[in-house]
Amino acid sequence: MLIEIHGVEAGLVVRDERGQFRFFAAAREAFRFEGRLFRSAADARRAVAEAIDPKPSRRGG
Secondary structure, eight states, rough: OEEEETTEEEEEEEOTTSOHHHHHHGGGGGGGGGGEEEEHHHHHHHHHHHHHSSOSSSSOO
16 A cells, blocks of 8 residues: 655555554655554554654744
């Protein structure tokens, strides 16, 4: 399954024989997740999305 965040092809997630999902990075911003196992494809997407598009701080400004 391809993980794409705001038009950035971040990487692929592949289900292994134990039912876990391994991430293979394609974008530099996602390299820190290379080879990491996730419980679901949704968990992988969420983690990568936060790395690529972090939420703005809650500070006023």
